[in-house]
Amino acid sequence: xxxxxxxxxxxxxxxxxxxxxxxxxxxxxxxxxxxxxxxxxxxxxxxxxxxxxxxxxxxxxxxxxxxxxxxxxxxxxxxxxxxxxxxxxxxxxxxxxxxxxxxxxxxxxxxxxxxxxxxxxxxxxxxxxxxxxxxxxxxxxxxxxxxxxxxxxxxxxxxxxxxxxxxxxxxxxxxxxxxxxxxxxxxxxxxxxxxxxxxxxxxxxxxxxxxxxxxxxxxxxxxxxxxxxxxxxxxxxxxxxxxxxxxxxxxxxxxxxxxxxxxxxxxxxxxxxxxxxxxxxxxxxxxxxxxxxxxxxxxxxxxxxxxxxxxxxxxx
Amino acid sequence: xxxxxxxxxxxxxxxxxxxxxxxxxxxxxxxxxxxxxxxxxxxxxxxxxxxxxxxxxxxxxxxxxxxxxxxxxxxxxxxxxxxxxxxxxxxxxxxxxxxxxxxxxxxxxxxxxxxxxxxxxxxxxxxxxxxxxxxxxxxxxxxxxxxxxxxxxxxxxxxxxxxxxxxxxxxxxxxxxxxxxxxxxxxxxxxxxxxxxxxxxxxxxxxxxxxxxxxxxxxxxxxxxxxxxxxxxxxxxxxxxxxxxxxxxxxxxxxxxxxxxxxxxxxxxxxxxxxxxxxxxxxxxxxxxxxxxxxxxxxxxxxxxxxxxxxxxxxxxxxxxxxxxxxxxxxxxxxxxxxxxxxxxxxxxxxxxxxxxxxxxxxxxxxxxxxxxxxxxxxxxxxxxxxxxxxxxxxxxxxxxxxxxxxxxx
Numbered sequence: 001x002x003x004x005x006x007x008x009x010x011x012x013x014x015x016x017x018x019x020x021x022x023x024x025x026x027x028x029x030x031x032x033x034x035x036x037x038x039x040x041x042x043x044x045x046x047x048x049x050x051x052x053x054x055x056x057x058x059x060x061x062x063x064x065x066x067x068x069x070x071x072x073x074x075x076x077x078x079x080x081x082x083x084x085x086x087x088x089x090x091x092x093x094x095x096x097x098x099x100x101x102x103x104x105x106x107x108x109x110x111x112x113x114x115x116x117x118x119x120x121x122x123x124x125x126x127x128x129x130x131x132x133x134x135x136x137x138x139x140x141x142x143x144x145x146x147x148x149x150x151x152x153x154x155x156x157x158x159x160x161x162x163x164x165x166x167x168x169x170x171x172x173x174x175x176x177x178x179x180x181x182x183x184x185x186x187x188x189x190x191x192x193x194x195x196x197x198x199x200x201x202x203x204x205x206x207x208x209x210x211x212x213x214x215x216x217x218x219x220x221x222x223x224x225x226x227x228x229x230x231x232x233x234x235x236x237x238x239x240x241x242x243x244x245x246x247x248x249x250x251x252x253x254x255x256x257x258x259x260x261x262x263x264x265x266x267x268x269x270x271x272x273x274x275x276x277x278x279x280x281x282x283x284x285x286x287x288x289x290x291x292x293x294x295x296x297x298x299x300x301x302x303x304x305x306x307x308x309x310x311x312x313x314x315x316x
Numbered sequence: 317x318x319x320x321x322x323x324x325x326x327x328x329x330x331x332x333x334x335x336x337x338x339x340x341x342x343x344x345x346x347x348x349x350x351x352x353x354x355x356x357x358x359x360x361x362x363x364x365x366x367x368x369x370x371x372x373x374x375x376x377x378x379x380x381x382x383x384x385x386x387x388x389x390x391x392x393x394x395x396x397x398x399x400x401x402x403x404x405x406x407x408x409x410x411x412x413x414x415x416x417x418x419x420x421x422x423x424x425x426x427x428x429x430x431x432x433x434x435x436x437x438x439x440x441x442x443x444x445x446x447x448x449x450x451x452x453x454x455x456x457x458x459x460x461x462x463x464x465x466x467x468x469x470x471x472x473x474x475x476x477x478x479x480x481x482x483x484x485x486x487x488x489x490x491x492x493x494x495x496x497x498x499x500x501x502x503x504x505x506x507x508x509x510x511x512x513x514x515x516x517x518x519x520x521x522x523x524x525x526x527x528x529x530x531x532x533x534x535x536x537x538x539x540x541x542x543x544x545x546x547x548x549x550x551x552x553x554x555x556x557x558x559x560x561x562x563x564x565x566x567x568x569x570x571x572x573x574x575x576x577x578x579x580x581x582x583x584x585x586x587x588x589x590x591x592x593x594x595x596x597x598x599x600x601x602x603x604x605x606x607x608x609x610x611x612x613x614x615x616x617x618x619x620x621x622x623x624x625x626x627x628x629x630x631x632x633x634x635x636x637x638x639x640x641x642x643x644x645x646x647x648x649x650x651x652x653x654x655x656x657x658x659x660x661x662x663x664x665x666x667x668x669x670x671x672x673x674x675x676x677x678x679x680x681x682x683x684x685x686x687x688x689x690x691x692x693x694x695x696x697x698x699x700x701x702x703x704x705x706x707x708x709x710x711x712x713x714x715x716x717x718x719x720x721x722x723x724x725x726x
Contacts, residue, residue: 060398060420061622080691144561165702171558172702259691262698278392279413279687281420283399 047294050287058284071288081289083264084272085296091177091268092245098185100237103192104230110193111200121197128190136254139183143169170255173263180251180266188244192237199233200226235308239301246297249274269293350381351629352404354397356390361585362651369646373636380629398422403621405630409456411447411615411682412690418448419684423455424620429631430454439640439656441672444615447682456617457638460652462580463613463671464514466604470597472500472575481576481601485518485544488604492553495575502553504565504574507697509690509719510612510680511565511578514603515541517676518610528681533720541606542712549701550708556701570594578603580614581652581668600667602674611677615655685724692722 054071056063075081110121127135142148145167150160153167165172169179203226211221249270252260258275260267269289276286355366363386370382385404387393391413397403398420409417417423430437437445440458448456468481476495482488492502505511513523521538524531532538548554555574562568569577570591577583587595603611618634620627636642643659646652650662653669661669671677680686696718700711 060395060417060422061401062399145559146561166559166704168558168702171556171698173699174702259695261691261695262702263695274392275687275691278389278395280685281395281416 050290053284054288054291056284058282058287060281060283067284071282071285072292074285075288075292080264080267081269081272084260084267084269087177087260087265087267088246088248088269089296091181091248092242094178094181095184095188095245096238096241098181099188099192099241100234102185102189103237104196106189106193107196107200111197121193124193125190127187130187132187132250133254135187136183136251139179140170140255143179171262173265176256176262176265180248180255183251184245184248188241192241195237196230196233199230203229231308231311235304238308239304242300242304243297246293246300269296348379348381349626349629350383351406351626351633352383352385353633354385354387354390354394354404354407356387356408356410359582359585359651360589361649362582365646365649365651368649369637369642372645373633373642376636377632380632382633398621398623401623403624405624405626406618406620406633408459409448409617409619411617411679412686414447414456414617414619415450415682415684415686417619418450418455422622424622424624424627425453425455426457426620426631426634427453429627433631433635435635435639439658441655441657443613443677443679444655446679447615448617448619456619457634458615458617458655459638460643460647461613461615461655461672462582462652463668463674463677464511464578464580464603464611465667465671466576466578466601467569467583468576468599468601469569469572469574469594470599471594472572473599476500476575478575481599482604483601485604485606489553492548492551496552501555501560501574503548503576503578504555504557504560504562504568505578506556506565507549507694507701509693509697510614512542512545512697513680514578514610514612515545515606516610517612517678518603518606518608519544520607522678524681524683526678528683531720531723531725533716533723537607539712539716542716543708546697546700546706546708546712546715550706556698581650581665584664585649585651602667602671609671609674609676611671611674613672613677613679615679683724688722688724689719693719 053063055066055068057065057067057070106120106124110117110124114120144150145160149169150167154160160167165175169175207229208221208225211225216224247270248268252266252268252271253274256262256266258271258279260271270293273286273289273293276282276289353370366384370384374380374382390408391410394403394407398417403422409423429435437454437457441461444458444461445454448454448458466481472495473479473481473491476491476498478491478494482491488502495502509523516522516532516538519537519541521535521541522532523538545554549556555568557563557565557568560568560571560573562571562573565574565577566579566583566586568574569579569583570587572594584595584598587598602609618637620630620634624630637646638656640656640658643654643656647654647659647662650665653661653665653672693715696715700706700715
């Protein structure tokens with residue numbers, strides 16, 4: 001009784017507040033503990049397990065001997081793997097700016113007060129939700145020598161059989177990857193449009209109005225007000241687009257087969273992993289390539305984060 | 317009253333508790349074991365033939381039920397199951413991966429089962445057993461065989477006044493000119509070693525020696541065959557399926573985009589179902605001869621996994637399906653031809669059977685790492701022919717040396 005009496009009157013309240021905070025924290029941690037445990041085991045744990053596997057000659061039934069860094073050396077001594085890196089990077093370098101620009105253009109279009117904006121928004125987004133296999137198969141038909149694309153070219157007077165690739169866009173090593181760039185630029189632009197649209201609609205309109213009142217043209221408003229304010233969307237679209245682009249697989253295997261033919265022009269890093277794993281059954285090598293791919297993606301993401309500045313990824 | 321109820325309850329409880337111990341007056345249902353069978357996706361005709369064969373097996377062995385699994389990517393799905401130590405009880409093994417899987421130690425050696433059940437391997441064509449053999453052990457039995465034959469479209473041939481399929485390379489060259497003059501593509505064949513290799517054999521060379529220990533890609537005869545093949549691609553006598561806007565050669569043939577193609581027995585049910593008019597107009601013959609006859613034959617086998625749960629019932633199933641009775645039912649609809657000599661050739665497949673028995677019909681080497689050789693050959697071949705004005709000799713040399721460089725012993 002004496003002890004209670006000698007304590008400052010607010011100590012009980014402070015203790016209750018601390019207890020409440022602990023309780024809240026406990027409940028909070030309780031809620032995230034299950035997904036966090038899954039994340040740690042299935043993402044972080046698997047990553048370290050892949051590093052472990054990559055140091056072994058690992059077959060379908062498990063380890064067949066420690067080999068250290070031999071799998072990494074083997075990968076970098078294989079010209080097909082080096083070509084797969086070149087293809088993946090070239091694809092990313094081409095497709096990311098194109099899908100970003102197209103996504104932004106579509107977002108600006110559906111954000112303006114045009115008739116049927118809701119319809120166009122749905123129409124532009126549709127390719128993103130359609131099955132990748134179905135879209136790619138459709139594209140294979142469209143780009144076949146006797147396909148619609150060549151028929152349109154013929155309609156405009158192009159002598160398709162005399163073209164350098166004889167109209168075989170997906171089965172010519174000089175145009176196969178570029179055709180996939182065109183395909184994915186179209187299919188992913190809808191998703192990019194949504195990200196930009198969300199950012200565009202969060203921009204305070206008074207900023208643009210102020211620009212206009214100060215005498216800025218529409219182009220100046222776009223370049224000097226809208227574009228800088230879209231920085232968080234730019235960062236997100238470019239980063240997620242690049243991560244996705246470097247993991248190109250389904251369109252490559254559907255159009256070029258498991259061997260990424262012709263001339264390995266459609267052999268991407270992930271397709272190489274598929275081959276190492278499921279056609280050559282070298283799980284150690286496949287894990288090593290997975291780690292190399294992770295390092296490339298992680299490095300490029302850090303580079304982009306640095307290039308865009310902290311305000312972009314903080315969403316400021 | 318209470319005592320009566322108690323007595324009745326006690327009697328009922330006793331009956332329930334003791335029932336399992338009492339000898340049954342009524343015959344119990346026989347215990348049915350279920351085995352899993354993993355196959356790859358196939359045509360409706362193949363599925364129907366397999367279902368029929370399984371039904372007859374289950375009628376003969378009512379205590380074994382077969383649970384059919386059709387994989388979409390058999391090799392990848394099987395790899396995952398092997399890695400998890402949960403393979404199906406029985407599964408298809410393609411000749412091209414058989415040695416890889418044996419080398420990985422995932423297949424069960426059937427030698428003891430074969431010996432204990434006195435199952436004779438004598439009726440099997442030895443070349444179809446070979447992909448499944450290693451170090452004196454046998455890890456699978458060939459369920460069927462499929463050699464490449466020449467298929468022709470009589471309607472298109474008639475337009476160029478061709479009455480019969482070419483018997484020799486010279487005849488093919490003459491007919492190709494006649495067809496090209498009528499703007500008909502003579503042959504649709506993919507730039508694939510598993511097709512073009514047949515000409516390597518007929519020119520007197522080949523892909524590998526009979527023991528698969530040595531490549532024959534560097535021989536003069538193989539080089540001559542490759543020059544002839546690449547010359548045909550340059551002249552337009554050969555076109556790839558993609559050049560004809562088709563997914564595979566059979567589709568191009570079915571759409572009447574070419575007069576000839578070279579496929580196995582799998583083409584027939586495909587044409588029958590999808591292109592019945594072309595199926596009716598189809599004629600078959602052995603591939604044109606060079607120095608002698610020559611073709612490639614492919615097989616697939618039934619195997620049991622080292623970790624498969626029910627090996628005994630799985631072996632019963634394999635015995636039946638690769639035995640004379642099961643194979644007769646499986647091949648009766650003509651999706652493939654028998655790999656056993658004591659099984660009758662299905663109606664309409666005499667040419668396929670004739671080619672299968674020919675001494676110059678060989679299996680491609682099912683060596684460990686074969687996929688790398690195939691990939692190297694096919695990628696280079698497709699690259700070379702994409703240029704309209706390629707140098708035949710140079711292109712041939714580049715393709716063969718790429719495949720040779722990928723040969724596993726190198």
